Amino acid sequence: MIIVFSILLVVVVMMLIGVPVAFAFGLGGFAILFFSGIDPRFAMPAAFRSIESYTLMALPLFILAGGLISESGISQRLLNFTMSIVGRTKGGLGVVCVVTCTIFGAISGSASGAIAAIGSIMIPEMTKQGYPRGYATGLVATSSMLALLIPPSIPMIAFAMTAQISILSAFLSTLIPGLLMMTSYSLINLFMSRRMKNLIVAPKQSSKEKINAIGRTTKQATFALLMPVLVLGGIYGGIFTPTEAAAISAIYAVMVGLFIYRAMSLKTLFTTMKNAMITSGAIMILLFFILMVSRIMVTLQVPQHLTEAMFSITTNKWGVLLMLNIILLLMGMLVDDVSGNILSAAILLPVAQSVGIDPIHFAAISVTNLSLGNVTPPCAPMLYLAGMVGGNLPLNEYVKPAGVFMIFGALPVILMVTYVPSFALCLVNLFLK
DSSP: OHHHHHHHHHHHHHHHTTOOHHHHHHHHHHHHHHHHTOOHHHHHHHHHHHHSOTGGGHHHHHHHHHHHHHHTTHHHHHHHHHHHHHTTSTTHHHHHHHHHHHHHHHHHOOHHHHIIIIIHHHHHHHHHTTOOHHHHHHHHHHHHTHHHHSSSOHHHHHHHHHHTOOHHHHHHHTHHHHHHHHHHHHHHHHHHHTTOTTOOOOOOOOHHHHHHHHHHHHHHTHHHHHHHHHHHHHHHTTSSOHHHHHHHHHHHHHHIIIIISOOOOHHHHHHHHHHHHHHHHHHHHHHHHHHHHHHHHHHTTHHHHHHHHHHHHOOOHHHHHHHHHHHHHHHHHHSOHHHHHHHIIIIIHHHHHHTTOOHHHHHHHHHHHHHHHTTSTTTOHHHHHHHHHTTSOOHHHHHHHHHHHIIIIIHHHHHHHHHOTHHHHHHHHHHOO
16 A cells, blocks of 8 residues: 555656646556556456446537637627626626636636636736736636536536536536635625726716617627527436537537637637547546546555545544545645546545545535635646736736635635535535435
């Protein structure tokens, strides 16, 4: 067992020095096989069988849909729509950013897609309106995490597939936490905006002018706003499966981008498809190696040893939950959201179940913690991506405002989800049980 944990430590070091996560886990997995004497024919076929899944097809399809949405003009119209409602109050532009990332999450499930699509528009616009560029970048980075909580969520699909739980139940478990986080971010933004003296606020409109503006932008964004209704309504209405919903959302984005908004060319379409294939291929390689490693760890009873180690510290359910939260947060700092949730489902879920935690409840705990970890240094892949989109800003310019949103906006929601299970389970119990 000491050898296994030593190799896992080497895997962490490899990731910290820049080795791709998939190859770090692949090398670690083969090293564990070699030193433990386990036949590779035992672990590798199991990983292949796991990725030969109809449900898993939703991952590449939602990745494709997210890329198409970014290029189809949908994100710009969503911004215009939310701007017409709350954009003319002090701090309103920040609320527009938060709400638009939430709506974007309801049609793409991708945090990186939200940063690319929303951040590339909002950061320059917020800067032009008097927001510090570092503040705008930090807000976009933390708001992009809402795309992982609002269904459909790509990391949640990965967790549900690995844990063999209902994808629909997993989707519902993070809907209320996502909306709570959206509200907390909006309120924090309004509070912080009051202290910004250089903000440019658009002149107030009369009631008639505001109604006309909302009507105009709603009309322009009709097809963009119909997309989450189509995707989520179809899934929860039992009309199609999450995998079929992913395919329909991709086709819908193509139709809207090419023929209705005409914001996407055939060249852009093929480039987006190529990028989606590259990303999907990388995720499949990653998924294979992590599933292989998780199979080995189950064979070597690593989850049981981890449970025993935690129980040696405390057998209290709430204490174990606190330790799981810390582990998930640290994991989120090191790996991306998809691989983190696969690892969580494979290794930490048995620990949670040993103290009576419902798997659906733990799915919500996992995704919320890992989403926070993805914007928490040292690795913080989504935080650095936002910095690149914001104009290659140095980290010190946007880490402080991002930290404010994480500590006062995200952390309280995570604690509520962890220690008040009804936040995660009430919609599941209401609609699916």
